[in-house]
Amino acid sequence: MELKEFTINQLHEGLKKKEFSAVDLAKDYLDEIKKEDNKISAFLTVIEDSAMSQAKEVDEMISKNKDLDILSGIPCAIKDNILVDGIKCTAGSKILENYVAPYDATVVKKLKNLGAVILGKTNLDEFAMGSSTENSAFFTTKNPNDLSRVPGGSSGGSAAAVAGNMCKFALGSDTGGSIRQPASFCGVVGLKPTYGAVSRYGLMAFASSLDQIGPITKTIEDCRAVFNAIKGRDEMDSTSVKLESVNTDFKIQNLKIGVPKEYFVKGIDPDVEKIVREAIKKYEQMGAKIEEISLPHTEYALACYYIIAPSEASANLARYDGIKYGYSAAGNDLLSVYLESRERGFGSEVRRRIMLGTYTLSSGYYDAYYLRAQKVRTLIKMDFEKAFQKVDVIFTPVCPTPAFKIGEKTEDPLTMYLSDIFTVSVNMAGLPAVSLPVGKVSNLPVGLQIIGKAFEEDKILSIGEVFKN
Amino acid sequence: MISKEEVKHIAKLARLGLTEEEVEKFQKDLSPVLDYIEKLKKAEISGVEPMSHSVRVENVKREDEVCVDSVPTDKAEKLLELSPDKKERHLKVKSVF
Numbered sequence: 001m002e003l004k005e006f007t008i009n010q011l012h013e014g015l016k017k018k019e020f021s022a023v024d025l026a027k028d029y030l031d032e033i034k035k036e037d038n039k040i041s042a043f044l045t046v047i048e049d050s051a052m053s054q055a056k057e058v059d060e061m062i063s064k065n066k067d068l069d070i071l072s073g074i075p076c077a078i079k080d081n082i083l084v085d086g087i088k089c090t091a092g093s094k095i096l097e098n099y100v101a102p103y104d105a106t107v108v109k110k111l112k113n114l115g116a117v118i119l120g121k122t123n124l125d126e127f128a129m130g131s132s133t134e135n136s137a138f139f140t141t142k143n144p145n146d147l148s149r150v151p152g153g154s155s156g157g158s159a160a161a162v163a164g165n166m167c168k169f170a171l172g173s174d175t176g177g178s179i180r181q182p183a184s185f186c187g188v189v190g191l192k193p194t195y196g197a198v199s200r201y202g203l204m205a206f207a208s209s210l211d212q213i214g215p216i217t218k219t220i221e222d223c224r225a226v227f228n229a230i231k232g233r234d235e236m237d238s239t240s241v242k243l244e245s246v247n248t249d250f251k252i253q254n255l256k257i258g259v260p261k262e263y264f265v266k267g268i269d270p271d272v273e274k275i276v277r278e279a280i281k282k283y284e285q286m287g288a289k290i291e292e293i294s295l296p297h298t299e300y301a302l303a304c305y306y307i308i309a310p311s312e313a314s315a316n317l318a319r320y321d322g323i324k325y326g327y328s329a330a331g332n333d334l335l336s337v338y339l340e341s342r343e344r345g346f347g348s349e350v351r352r353r354i355m356l357g358t359y360t361l362s363s364g365y366y367d368a369y370y371l372r373a374q375k376v377r378t379l380i381k382m383d384f385e386k387a388f389q390k391v392d393v394i395f396t397p398v399c400p401t402p403a404f405k406i407g408e409k410t411e412d413p414l415t416m417y418l419s420d421i422f423t424v425s426v427n428m429a430g431l432p433a434v435s436l437p438v439g440k441v442s443n444l445p446v447g448l449q450i451i452g453k454a455f456e457e458d459k460i461l462s463i464g465e466v467f468k469n
Numbered sequence: 470m471i472s473k474e475e476v477k478h479i480a481k482l483a484r485l486g487l488t489e490e491e492v493e494k495f496q497k498d499l500s501p502v503l504d505y506i507e508k509l510k511k512a513e514i515s516g517v518e519p520m521s522h523s524v525r526v527e528n529v530k531r532e533d534e535v536c537v538d539s540v541p542t543d544k545a546e547k548l549l550e551l552s553p554d555k556k557e558r559h560l561k562v563k564s565v566f
């Protein structure tokens with residue numbers, strides 16, 4: 001068996017038993033990046049030197065028989081909107097092309113303290129705004145399952161790096177589906193944790209009330225190991241929460257799975273629907289009770305999201321002004337520095353969303369759009385609360401289609417937005433959800449979305465774990 | 470359809486420079502999205518409280534103390550280093566007028 005087939009725990013055991021060293025492991029993955037990434041383009045930056053020195057440190061610990069964390073020596077990749085001290089962090093944007101992170105994000109600090117080996121920074125749609133990585137200012141990442149197709153987005157680089165065996169795990173961020181949708185397109189596991197479960201300190205803000213950092217991995221078991229490493233309250237993020245340990249034991253015979261009828265309507269690819277329905281059927285055969293439920297405000301979710309997320313983004317991205325850091329145009333006066341730095345620094349999609357958010361927040365439109373959307377958000381959250389009085393978890397497709405062709409949706413922003421239709425509600429309600437690969441349409445993977453009650457990550461992961469193809 | 474004047478107004482509020490061609494492009498791009506979000510007008514929202522966060526958000530306070538130990542001394546310097554234009558330890562900007 002090759003190392004790339006190992007789970008994190010198997011690699012951990014191998015390191016402990018000195019079957020291979022952390023340096024061997026890092027070299028293996030760095031070689032794989034050199035060999036494969038000219039085809040896939042998952043990485044924006046590869047940090048070979050610091051990866052090797054981190055791996056050497058782990059090997060020293062092993063030689064001194066020190067206690068080894070499960071992530072010690074495990075090669076990983078970080079989405080390029082999460083800060084790694086001293087390393088370029090571009091957010092996939094021209095405006096931050098030469099920006100060097102001045103500190104570590106909390107999640108990165110945690111991974112470093114545990115001895116994880118960071119190999120590099122992965123590609124994304126500019127400022128995480130997109131569903132395909134085609135909005136990256138630098139290049140488009142390719143789907144390892146089919147190089148003519150997108151890997152999904154915005155964490156497309158992270159998902160492609162894991163699927164392409166160029167790292168053992170990766171971190172992504174998810175504002176409206178940006179971990180789950182690329183995980184589904186690439187055939188890997190992606191977890192969007194409960195809002196507040198993971199610190200956002202050092203994550204470049206897109207829509208602060210929706211953003212969460214989470215793991216992308218090959219298996220559920222790996223996903224749990226990474227989530228355990230990054231979760232928890234952080235004094236640098238006032239919305240992060242101290243996690244109580246929840247009893248997540250469940251018997252499949254007692255499990256009630258809700259399947260919302262609003263998620264199986266027109267627009268869904270029939271092959272995707274078939275695969276997801278078959279996956280649900282497997283749970284039924286294992287003894288779970290399947291119940292059709294209703295989330296009646298689902299039809300408003302995407303419109304609601306495309307008011308709230310751009311509104312927050314327009315405020316968050318005001319900081320990129322050509323003054324404090326990042327690209328600065330040489331203007332004649334202060335206003336022209338602002339206008340020109342932002343005109344040349346931001347790509348089309350980012351400017352579209354800033355415009356949209358500015359519009360929906362502007363005087364005369366605030367009540368009709370933003371305030372109304374905040375109220376609809378309450379209704380969407382209440383839909384889930386009601387559903388969870390009857391069922392333990394909710395199963396849905398992750399995305400209406402498998403990975404689409406590169407270039408297929410770039411001309412029509414609204415069609416691209418529809419790719420998020422099954423994932424945005426979860427962010428608005430703040431719930432945890434995992435994308436689990438459950439089948440393929442020819443060679444293209446399809447994900448099942450398992451949505452849980454707030455802070456029941458362990459439970460949805462355990463439920464995902466019993467799925468066998 | 471959003472008007473050209475509205476596009477220009479919004480761009481000015483957002484401090485985004487736009488060329489004439491881009492004004493037309495944004496007009497074309499934004500209109501279908503604005504039409505789509507009109508959907509929300511159908512939602513029954515009377516008596517519903519708005520929400521901004523899915524968790525209860527509270528102010529987190531601390532004593533206003535000089536904390537030399539917890540802030541690495543080079544952090545401020547690193548942040549200053551990132552500025553495109555500066556004079557000594559000040560960020561330099563173009564004149565307002």
